[in-house]
Amino acid sequence: MTTPQEAPSLVPDFGDDDTDRKICFIASKGTLDMVYPSLVMANAALGEGIETHIFFTFWGMDIITKKHMDNLQFTWLGNTAMHPPGGSKIHMPQGLAGLPGMTTMATKMMKKQIADLDVPEVPEFVQMIADAGGHLWACKMSVDMMGLTKDDMIDEVADIISATDFIELSEGAQVIFT
Amino acid sequence: MPVATIAGAEVQVDDEGFMTEYEEWNEDIAVALAANIGIELGESHWQVIKFLREDYKEQGETPMLRRVSNVGGVPTKQLFQLFPKKPAKKMSYIAGVPKPQGCV
Known part of the structure; x- marks a missing residue:
């Protein structure tokens, strides 16, 4: 017996039933250029309804430390892929980056470029991620090493956890080291 | 089409x-x-949808969540409650505007 074929419903598949995907980012850097990859991707993952965690470790601790999070810096020292803005073929001289005031200038320029794209600065970005349901974790070894306490960090940090704790919580997750 | x-x-x-x-x-x-997609529209949903439509008309592109929150005045947390899991896609689907293209 045949039944008339139903027209395709054409309702987008928002994948609400796929609840098993989980992503954990390890944010280990504190230079302005290197904190954005995990923040941008974590934010995107949350927007896709994916359970998202960020484990802040070593220099990445600055991203969630109240004293530092609004003052992350950028230098091109050691980064040979730095060119002047506008797609120039020139490589910025490494020696120039070491001159006094150059980090401040480079940081200012990068912050402007990021703001021009309507991408938030780090404190607002971290808040957005927390508001979107992202889980923020601080690394115990880094906290001990740097003499930090939970009070030095923003309230959105869920807890200070050990490497073993992180391995447990990331079971079944895609783990991305940045 | x-x-x-x-x-x-x-x-x-x-x-x-x-x-x-x-x-x-x-x-x-x-x-x-x-x-x-299982959403019953309430007052706050309409606020978001109307903002999306007006902003798309003015800017020529669908606003990202941050803009809906900062300019549209509906906080991020609430957006995730109103349009669970995939707020950006769901709200643009309902508002009849394209999916947002930006990264943030």
């Missing part, structure tokens, strides 16, 4: 079911689209 009948109106949609013609949208369609 496929044509779908939504709330009694024939509208053009893309392969996923997102409306492609801004002017074909109306509030009855929004109610039907929302129902398709």
Whole structure:
């Protein structure tokens, strides 16, 4: 017996039933250029309804430390892929980056470029991620090493956890080291 | 382009079911689209949808969540409650505007 074929419903598949995907980012850097990859991707993952965690470790601790999070810096020292803005073929001289005031200038320029794209600065970005349901974790070894306490960090940090704790919580997750 | 009948109106949609013609949208369609994905529209939903439509008209692109929150005045947390799991895609689907293209 045949039944008339139903027209395709054409309702987008928002994948609400796929609840098993989980992503954990390890944010280990504190230079302005290197904190954005995990923040941008974590934010995107949350927007896709994916359970998202960020484990802040070593220099990445600055991203969630109240004293530092609004003052992350950028230098091109050691980064040979730095060119002047506008797609120039020139490589910025490494020696120039070491001159006094150059980090401040480079940081200012990068912050402007990021703001021009309507991408938030780090404190607002971290808040957005927390508001979107992202889980923020601080690394115990880094906290001990740097003499930090939970009070030095923003309230959105869920807890200070050990490497073993992180391995447990990331079971079944895609783990991305940045 | 496929044509779908939504709330009694024939509208053009893309392969996923997102409306492609801004002017074909109306509030009855929004109610039907929302129902398709299990959302019953309340006052706050309408605030978001109206902002999306106005902002798209002015800017020529669908606003990202941050803009909906900062300019549209509906906090991020609430957006995730109103349009669970995939707020950016769900709200643009209901508002009859393209999926947002930006990264943040």
